[in-house]
Structures are given as structure tokens and as C-alpha cells.
Amino acid sequence: MRPTLVAEWASSTSLFRSRKACRIYSACAARSSDPAWFVFVVLVGLKQSAMAGTVISVAFASPSVSPATRECHKVPFEVSKSEINSSGVGRHVLGRGGGSPFRIGKKYSGRVTMTVATNVSRFEGVTMAPPDPILGVTEAFKADTNELKLNLGVGAYRTEELQPYVLRVVKKAETLLLEKGENKEYLPIEGLAAFNKATAELLLGADNPVIKEGRVATVQGLSGTGSLRLAAAFIQRYFPEAKALISSPSWGNHKNIFNDARVPWSEYRYYDPRTIGLDFEGMIADVKAAPDGSFVLLHGCAHNPTGIDPTPEQWEKIADVIQEKNHIPFFDVAYQGFASGNLDTDASSVRSFVSRGLEVLVAQSYSKNLGLYAERIGAINVVCASPDAATRVKSQLKRLARPMYSNPPIHGARIVANVVGNPELFNEWKAEMELMAGRIKNVRQALYDSLSEKDKSGKDWSFILRQIGMFSFTGLNKVQSENMTNKWHVYMTKDGRISLAGLSLAKCEYLTDAIIDSFHNVS
């Protein structure tokens, strides 16, 4: 196959308008395994001050070209415009109708393409992305034909028969919706008004003064993930200097979300493997050490993946430090009602921060507590100091949403609005949620009992009982987790997390054998 070369960089294109800023950062020649093809590669960078913000990537149609290139792209040297023009490289790579992309005032797209040969896909250089560490586990599970297999990867509630579950109250709400025969016109950018009202009230309490005073900007989002992403885009636009702080460990997608939104982040200590508990001192020290005005991402309840939440007293101390440091708390509430079985108890961390008068961001999800996974229903709430600020913030969230997805889907929003807004359905939901949370608590207990009975090593497994929510963070390392999957067909994330929502009482013993084997026989 004939090689095609594509060199591109991402950076502020306006920098290229300054001739002085131009620098050939690295140049190299590579010979592919086919001697007929000799390819010059020129990577164009910026002067050193700008290099940090410059991403350069080079893609090759022929994989054989790239290793040689890697070896020779190390020596930076300067080349003037005329040198570019006088070299073959310049003509081929940069020449565009005789002009240079670096001419002052010329707007240039930041992409250089040199086609050395034809008949090759323009996407040859697109590399294979790795499978998602969580959703990829489900794909692997589906491909496994062993009948003992068990999917404890994704946090999705299953019945005792290990079947997906649609809540009865959801079915009822859907029947009501069908009877009403409502239309499918576009929602406004901010989503369904009845949903936005219901979701803010569910989170903060209907009689919370911040709601009454109109200080909450609520925008319907594409479930928890989409709401977090919208907030991250907002942070990037309005707080370009700010950093996000993420717990270590955290739900894996948090890092992706901030990376994609180009919000720099760092981690704060959270989990202490020695105590299999919260590293509270470490957390406080790291939150204190972060630059003032950072966005501190907190799991409102049922911390994923550890299942370890701060106590109410610890939450107060965390709030003290956040307030002292002028940080902005950013809650991810993906499991309201699933930690304790009670919606209000699980919102108490958020409510206590709000009652201090703090401005707070809160992303919500109805994937788990209403089982609306695929409906993609959630919200981003920004509690502001004044109604005026809330109005402006909301207008900007809408402005960010419009070019991304225009407006959100209606079906899930109607279900939530109907369930929360109808006292009878609301009570049924609470009862069903208690049932779901109760089933998880039962298997948690059963797993602990079984491990304590079968494991003769004297290891203390009581940490499993202290964890809450859907997950248990087993302490199994990557290799041990791989053994769980490869030998026992137990699918789980490689950080040692198991979703107890995917476990039945009947499977506890099998899981116990798998854990004991992996823990003691695999280093």
C-alpha cells in the first residue's frame, strides 16, 4: 500500500499570523519498508512559549513508516520562510498556490496534508481506540459463551433472576403518557419545564429558599454524563484558568469529560487501601493545597467506585475548606435514593452545602434510581448567589447546548415529571427504590457472610458491609481482576470494582470462590 502522510496540529491558529512565531520544530525523513517511498515529514510547531499548547500528530497510511519517523523527530531547528520555500519539503508540504500559511494575516486551518500517493483511505491513520473500561466489559461479557458467566461490570440494576428491570412506576407513567397522546415537537433548549422544576425540587427540597428565590439555573441534560459535560464546557468557557479536582479514584469517565472539555484537572486523595476507607486527612490536605477557586468534584452519595462516603461531620469539614479556599463545589449525584434507599438522606450533602450559601454545581442522573438508563435523562443545576446570576448562567448553558445537541429528548423527561409530580406515583417510586436498594443490601450481606465463612485465611471482609450503593470495591488488583474474568467468567472493571446490582443471592457462593481464588492464588 502506498503511504499517505497527514500532519496536523491543534493550536490557536492566530499564532501563525506572526512570522516570528513560526518555527520548524522538527523535521525528519523516513523511509518506509517499501524503498520506492521516501517520505519527508515536517512537523510545524510554534516558538517554544507556545509549544505547551500545541498538539502535533502525524498519521501514516502505511504502519511501516511510523517507527523510523519516531526516531528522527527529535532535533528541533529553525528554518526561515525562504528555506521552506527553497526546500522540497516546503513546496510539497506547505506550499498552497505558492503561498505560505505563515504569512501575516493569513488565516490558516492548522492542518497540512501531503498526499504522496493515491488509492488509500483518508482514515488509514485513525488508530483503534481501546474498549471503554466499563461499557467495554458488557461487550466482552456478551461475547462469552460460558454459562457460568456473571456481569458485575456496569452499574445496572438486575432482578434476582439477573434480568434487566423496568420499574412498575415507569410503566404506569408511560401508559399515562400514551393515553394523553402528547406530541413530539422539539423541547426548548433547556428542556421540559415540568421536569426542570421537579428535578431541582427533588434534589434541593421543594421548599428550599434557593428555589423560591429563583437562584437555581436548571437545564435538562443528556443524563448524568451529558450534564457533567455541559457543566465542564461552561467551566472551560467562563473559568479558563480554573482547575478541576477529582477524587482518587473516581468514576473513570470524569477524567474523560474534563479532558474533552479541556479543563485541566488533578486528583485529591480519597481512598486509603490500608484502611479500605476514606483518606480524610489526605483529602482535606489536597483540597487545601489546590489553587483558590478550583472546581471540586464530589460524589453526592454512594461514591463510585469505592462505596465510601464521608460522614455528615466530615462533609461539614469539607465544606469549611472549600469555603475557605473559595473553591466551587461540583456535585455528581448519580445515585440519589440508591445509597440509603431514601431520596432526602442521599441529597443531604448537597443540601448542607447549599444551606451555607455556597454557589454549587450539581449534575443529576435518573439512570439508576428510575432505571431510565437509555432514556438519557438528567440535569445540571447551578445554584447561584442571585436570581440575576442564575438567569445569566442558564442562558449560557443553553448557548453551549444548542450547537452540541440542540435540545434534549422528551420521553424520559415526561416520565420523571409525571412520577415526581404525581403523589401516588411518587410514593410508589420510593417504595420500589427501597426494594431495589434493599436487594443490593441483601446480596452485600450474603457475599460478606459467604466470604467470611469460606475464606479460612482470617482476612477481615467487613469492609464490604461498610461500603454503600451499587458497588463493592473489593481490593482486587488488575491481575486478580483479570483472573476473575479469564478463569471464572466474572466480568468486572479492572480496578477491582464489582456491581452488586448485577449479583443474585444464588450466585454469591460462586462469586466467593472466584474472589478467594483470585485474592490468594494470584499475586
Ligand code: PLA
Ligand atoms: N456519575 C457517576 C458517578 C456514575 O457512576 C455514572 C454512571 C454517571 C455519572 C453517568 O451515568 P448516566 O450518564 O447514565 O446518567 N456509571 C455507570 C455507567 C453506572 C457508566 O459507566 O456509564 C458505571 O458503571 O460506573
